[in-house]
Amino acid sequence: MPRMGGGQKSYSANSSDYKLLEEVGYGASATVYRAIYIPFNEVVAIKCLDLDRCNINLDDIRREAQTMSLIDHPNVIKAYCSFVVDHNLWVVMPFMAEGSCLHLMKIHYSDGFDEPAICSILKETLKALDYLHQQGHIHRDVKAGNILLDSNGVIKLADFGVSACMFETGDRRRARNTFVGTPCWMAPEVLQPESGYNFKADIWSFGITALELAHGHAPFSKFSPMKVLLMTIQHAPPGLDYDRDKKFSKLFKEMIAMCLVKDQTKRPTAEKLLKHSFFKNAKPPEHSVKHLFTDLPPLWQRVKAIQLKDAAQLALKKMPSAEQEALSQSEYQRGVSAWNFDIDDLKAQALLLRDDDDIQEAKDEDASNKTSTSNKEKDKHRSTWGESSTGGGVLLPLEGQENTNQDEFFSSDYLKGKGKIPGVIVEPSGQEKPIFKTNGISNDIVSPVIEKDRQAKIKAHTIRSRQTQSGPLVPNAVLGHSPPERGENENVAASEKPKIEVRKAPSFSGPLMLPNRASANSLSAPIKSSGGFRDTLDEKSKANLVQIKGRFSVTSENFDLVKDIPLTSFPRRSQGSPLRKSASVGEWVFEPKQAPTNPPIKEYGSTSLPASAIMPHLQNLLQQTTLQQELIASLLNSLQPNEADATQNGKLPPLPHGSEMNGTIAETSASHRERLLLIKVSELQARMMNLTYELTAEKLKYMQLQQQLNSLSNPEQNGEPREECA
Numbered sequence: 189m190p191r192m193g194g195g196q197k198s199y200s201a202n203s204s205d206y207k208l209l210e211e212v213g214y215g216a217s218a219t220v221y222r223a224i225y226i227p228f229n230e231v232v233a234i235k236c237l238d239l240d241r242c243n244i245n246l247d248d249i250r251r252e253a254q255t256m257s258l259i260d261h262p263n264v265i266k267a268y269c270s271f272v273v274d275h276n277l278w279v280v281m282p283f284m285a286e287g288s289c290l291h292l293m294k295i296h297y298s299d300g301f302d303e304p305a306i307c308s309i310l311k312e313t314l315k316a317l318d319y320l321h322q323q324g325h326i327h328r329d330v331k332a333g334n335i336l337l338d339s340n341g342v343i344k345l346a347d348f349g350v351s352a353c354m355f356e357t358g359d360r361r362r363a364r365n366t367f368v369g370t371p372c373w374m375a376p377e378v379l380q381p382e383s384g385y386n387f388k389a390d391i392w393s394f395g396i397t398a399l400e401l402a403h404g405h406a407p408f409s410k411f412s413p414m415k416v417l418l419m420t421i422q423h424a425p426p427g428l429d430y431d432r433d434k435k436f437s438k439l440f441k442e443m444i445a446m447c448l449v450k451d452q453t454k455r456p457t458a459e460k461l462l463k464h465s466f467f468k469n470a471k472p473p474e475h476s477v478k479h480l481f482t483d484l485p486p487l488w489q490r491v492k493a494i495q496l497k498d499a500a501q502l503a504l505k506k507m508p509s510a511e512q513e514a515l516s517q518s519e520y521q522r523g524v525s526a527w528n529f530d531i532d533d534l535k536a537q538a539l540l541l542r543d544d545d546d547i548q549e550a551k552d553e554d555a556s557n558k559t560s561t562s563n564k565e566k567d568k569h570r571s572t573w574g575e576s577s578t579g580g581g582v583l584l585p586l587e588g589q590e591n592t593n594q595d596e597f598f599s600s601d602y603l604k605g606k607g608k609i610p611g612v613i614v615e616p617s618g619q620e621k622p623i624f625k626t627n628g629i630s631n632d633i634v635s636p637v638i639e640k641d642r643q644a645k646i647k648a649h650t651i652r653s654r655q656t657q658s659g660p661l662v663p664n665a666v667l668g669h670s671p672p673e674r675g676e677n678e679n680v681a682a683s684e685k686p687k688i689e690v691r692k693a694p695s696f697s698g699p700l701m702l703p704n705r706a707s708a709n710s711l712s713a714p715i716k717s718s719g720g721f722r723d724t725l726d727e728k729s730k731a732n733l734v735q736i737k738g739r740f741s742v743t744s745e746n747f748d749l750v751k752d753i754p755l756t757s758f759p760r761r762s763q764g765s766p767l768r769k770s771a772s773v774g775e776w777v778f779e780p781k782q783a784p785t786n787p788p789i790k791e792y793g794s795t796s797l798p799a800s801a802i803m804p805h806l807q808n809l810l811q812q813t814t815l816q817q818e819l820i821a822s823l824l825n826s827l828q829p830n831e832a833d834a835t836q837n838g839k840l841p842p843l844p845h846g847s848e849m850n851g852t853i854a855e856t857s858a859s860h861r862e863r864l865l866l867i868k869v870s871e872l873q874a875r876m877m878n879l880t881y882e883l884t885a886e887k888l889k890y891m892q893l894q895q896q897l898n899s900l901s902n903p904e905q906n907g908e909p910r911e912e913c914a
């Protein structure tokens with residue numbers, strides 16, 4: 189059955205009436221083609237959604253098609269009609285010859301547009317938002333990729349894949365509890381299901397879009413979606429920097445700051461924002477925007493170029509990174525395209541980001557989740573709507589057009605929640621089946637299949653979280669450029685903070701990049717980059733662990749130096765104390781082992797330096813060794829007198845007079861003294877062992893040096909061939 193399109197035209201639902209031409213766009217859930225509608229010989233755009241591949245249900249699609257067919261505003265894309273062809277949904281709409289702002293930025297304006305162009309684009313977008321909000325819709329996916337341009341400069345807001353009606357239960361503009369959107373553009377309240385959100389979420393996304401158009405990318409866009417979620421909640425809102433973004437006007441900066449306020453109640457409405465002075469001087473888009481694409485090739489060629497560029501970039505990357513990207517993309521698709529956005533699940537995933545080892549595992553899990561969801565959705569589509577029976581496709585029963593008309597839709601019945609509402613599938617039994625998972629406390633309605641799937645995922649994440657240690661997700665340093673939180677914006681829900689702190693503790697998540705200082709000051713094994721507590725002390729050092737005090741850890745290895753350390757690895761400055769000042773922190777650290785910093789002695793032999801240069805050095809070493817030998821000998825000699833002195837100097841308790849004591853006291857005192865003496869003896873023994881070791885090491889060195897000296901002064905004895913005279 190034909191549909192009424194723009195004006196009085198009607199468009200058929202027969203796919204053979206359309207001739208698909210080039211691909212002009214692709215998103216998370218769809219591919220868009222330029223096409224000819226043969227009966228009128230008119231160029232149109234057809235958005236093809238692969239129902240099998242996409243993690244979306246038919247009700248979502250019905251919602252988008254319904255919204256698109258009901259709307260009537262010059263700045264909002266309208267659907268002429270939509271129908272199912274095989275396993276695809278086709279949505280026919282006007283063709284916007286210059287594509288999206290995102291495409292333009294990708295192909296030619298990687299640093300963003302000029303301010304006059306941005307001003308016009310934003311003003312037109314804001315008009316669209318104002319209209320949608322007035323009509324009771326929240327767009328929920330405002331971004332540069334959804335702002336389309338025509339060659340005459342007309343600007344339209346597109347993609348109602350995630351849009352929602354605010355009248356669902358009759359409360360006009362009531363706060364919603366679903367979690368939908370695109371991470372970088374998502375308002376903080378959308379990420380906190382307990383708070384609910386309303387049309388002001390679009391104003392936040394609008395502010396992010398303004399930044400996107402100004403810089404060529406959205407803030408935080410280089411981070412994984414999961415990280416972006418947490419950054420949006422935990423950090424100050426992004427904005428234009430007053431110094432760095434000098435090329436932009438103060439008014440523009442102010443307007444963005446008004447949108448990006450964390451407290452949704454303090455954000456202006458679209459209507460109010462339109463009155464902001466920034467938009468007062470906006471030029472008509474046909475004057476300020478057309479120059480952006482005058483010299484560019486046709487849209488489809490640009491899209492091809494972007495695809496090739498993306499593919500080349502991906503191929504250039506190392507495989508693990510490419511895998512990461514694929515994973516990130518699939519996470520993004522899962523997160524954005526799915527209506528059931530589970531914040532706990534996402535946070536759990538974010539916590540696991542992202543040890544390389546986990547990537548394949550997570551990818552597999554993701555793939556299997558997607559497959560099962562896709563199959564479930566497929567079944568759902570079939571059971572609810574039936575298969576396409578004709579080659580020409582089946583017309584979707586658009587509620588707005590068949591079950592009710594627009595007036596009816598916005599009539600008091602809908603406002604009171606009595607009418608059929610988007611988000612509800614009417615079962616054959618006549619029962620209304622909710623299709624959204626609402627995360628609100630009072631109205632949690634979760635499909636058992638989804639809930640089971642979610643539980644399984646959480647379980648899997650819990651298991652993985654025990655195996656994985658990751659660092660803090662959002663190192664402060666990353667956001668060092670962020671302006672300080674504006675006072676009025678400091679409204680992260682109090683309940684959020686404890687949650688975040690609690691998360692850190694059980695995961696042992698230390699900084700991903702531990703400060704060098706930590707590893708320099710520790711006696712433990714080198715700290716790996718992914719290291720948390722477990723990695724800091726490897727199994728060997730843990731086994732030897734005696735004590736940890738602050739930054740000092742003493743391992744039993746300290747006491748086994750003589751046994752364990754090969755002589756060649758003994759430090760040259762062994763005569764010094766093993767305690768040294770740490771350069772990085774100015775505190776003393778104990779350094780039992782030290783890698784030799786000088787080349788081994790063998791290397792001196794192979795050097796081409798003349799003997800005269802080496803001789804003084806060797807002689808000096810020899811002298812040092814002799815001195816050390818003498819020193820050690822005198823220390824050894826002094827050990828016995830020291831012990832005697834210790835008793836006399838009162839370091840040990842004096843022996844009590846036997847006549848003054850009864851037997852028990854004398855016994856206790858004697859054993860106490862005995863213990864102290866034993867301690868003293870073992871201390872002296874340890875010192876002696878160390879000194880003996882040093883002596884041995886020095887002797888060896890001395891011998892090697894002597895050998896070296898001999899070979900240098902008398903090469904013949906070393907068996908080196910004598911040079912024959914000619």
Ligand SMILES: Nc1ncnc2c1ncn2[C@@H]1O[C@H](COP(=O)(O)OP(=O)(O)OP(=O)(O)O)[C@@H](O)[C@H]1O
Nearest residue numbers: 213214215216217218220233282283284288333347
């Ligand atoms: N009517 C149109 N005319 C020309 N190009 C279009 C049209 N509609 C969409 N496109 C292009 O196709 C791209 C993808 O379209 P759309 O955003 O609807 O897909 P999607 O899968 O819903 O994307 P996402 O969910 O990632 O936002 C757009 O970014 C735009 O470049």
